[in-house]
Amino acid sequence: MSPRKFTSDTSDTDTEVSFSSSILHDPDYWFNDGNIVVLAKDYQPSARLTGFRVYMGVLSRHSRVFKDLLSPPKVGEDEEIVDGCRSIRVANSCFDFKHLLRALYDGIGFHMHACKFAECAAFVRLGYEYDITAVYKAGLETLRTFLDQRENWASDARCKQGERGFMGLVDMISAANLFRTIGTSKLRAIALYLCTDYVGTDFLVSGAERVDGFQEQLAKDDLIRCLEGRTSLISRRLNYMNDTTAWATDPQLKCYNEGWDPDSCLAFPGETNCVHGVNALSGSASENS
Numbered sequence: 001m002s003p004r005k006f007t008s009d010t011s012d013t014d015t016e017v018s019f020s021s022s023i024l025h026d027p028d029y030w031f032n033d034g035n036i037v038v039l040a041k042d043y044q045p046s047a048r049l050t051g052f053r054v055y056m057g058v059l060s061r062h063s064r065v066f067k068d069l070l071s072p073p074k075v076g077e078d079e080e081i082v083d084g085c086r087s088i089r090v091a092n093s094c095f096d097f098k099h100l101l102r103a104l105y106d107g108i109g110f111h112m113h114a115c116k117f118a119e120c121a122a123f124v125r126l127g128y129e130y131d132i133t134a135v136y137k138a139g140l141e142t143l144r145t146f147l148d149q150r151e152n153w154a155s156d157a158r159c160k161q162g163e164r165g166f167m168g169l170v171d172m173i174s175a176a177n178l179f180r181t182i183g184t185s186k187l188r189a190i191a192l193y194l195c196t197d198y199v200g201t202d203f204l205v206s207g208a209e210r211v212d213g214f215q216e217q218l219a220k221d222d223l224i225r226c227l228e229g230r231t232s233l234i235s236r237r238l239n240y241m242n243d244t245t246a247w248a249t250d251p252q253l254k255c256y257n258e259g260w261d262p263d264s265c266l267a268f269p270g271e272t273n274c275v276h277g278v279n280a281l282s283g284s285a286s287e288n289s
Contacts, residue, residue, distance in 0.1 A: 020083045023051040026094070029101050031055070036070060037087035039080075040097045043213030050094045051082055052101060062104055063130040092129075093212035096122040100135065103127075108138040117146055117171040118211050121178055128182050140184075143175065147190045169199050170208035173216045180219065192222060196229040 023039065034053035041049045059066040069088060073079055080087045090097060099122040108123070123139025126132070146167050167175070172194040179188035195204060195218065204226055207217030218226065 020081075022049065023082055024048050026050055026052050026098065029054055029098065029105070035085065037082040037085050038097065039082070039087055039089045040092055040094045042093045042095060043210075043215070047094070047213060051087070052097065053083070053085060054101065058104060062135075063132050065130045092126060093214060095210075095212035096126055099123060100126040100130070100132075103135045103138075104132075108135055115142055117143070117167050118174070120146070121171070121174055124178060124182065140182075143178075144187065146171075147175070147187055147194075167194070169203050170210055170216055172199055173203070173208055173218060174210060176218060176222060177216055180222065192225060192229070195222075196226040197233060199226075201227075201230075 023037075029052040031053055034055055036054060036056045036059070038052045038054065038059075039049050040052070041047050056066075056070045060070055080089070092100075095118075099119050103123055120139045120142045123135050124143060127134075127136030127139055172191060175191035176188060176195055179185075179191055204218065204223060207215050209215055217223075
């Protein structure tokens with residue numbers, strides 16, 4: 001359906017007023033002298049259309065995609081008017097688009113030092129979509145640190161939605177899908193490993209909801225990879241556990257006869273804390289089986 005065009009006709013004016021009044025004004029990015037209203041909506045059923053009244057020049061300067069999108073309408077094309085201002089609709093969520101505006105107006109580096117995974121993912125997603133290289137690269141580099149540092153991987157219930165500095169369960173699924181979209185195979189492989197080893201089967205199969213309400217679900221082929229990979233991981237861990245148990249229960253070992261102590265383990269390079277390792281592996285295998 002074509003966007004509505006409003007004229008001086010009374011009924012059309014009433015329609016414009018009614019439509020404009022239904023739009024939520026974003027509190028941070030609604031400039032009264034702005035010359036374009038970007039309309040976005042989150043994915044929750046109760047979400048309302050939100051308007052960002054900003055400047056066409058800022059968007060066009062950073063993005064060739066926006067430059068084309070905001071070019072003057074052709075003769076006869078209808079336009080949707082909000083508060084007397086030209087508007088466009090984007091398919092992105094309010095959450096994602098607002099973070100893009102933060103990067104463009106406040107500077108991308110301003111947010112990177114304390115960025116949640118979902119925020120960085122928004123930079124990558126929209127930087128890629130709108131061909132904004134600086135935003136895309138900065139977001140991608142920060143996402144890379146989340147995946148490279150194991151201490152950022154949190155699988156407990158408090159991190160189902162990622163807290164600052166952590167990857168939550170939905171973030172792991174979101175990462176796999178995002179890296180699939182942008183074609184980053186190495187990071188995608190790490191994200192799929194995280195889905196395989198950390199995300200429960202129910203989340204893997206049914207998906208998980210992002211902060212903006214979007215339901216992240218793995219593609220069918222990625223889901224199969226994860227489920228098959230989980231079986232392989234459990235098998236390998238059980239085999240390793242059996243081998244380690246046989247070694248740790250050798251009657252000739254001091255730690256077996258007298259209880260564990262650091263000195264006895266230091267006599268066997270590469271086998272430090274073997275008993276603790278067996279216990280950890282056993283617990284991990286039980287949780288994922």
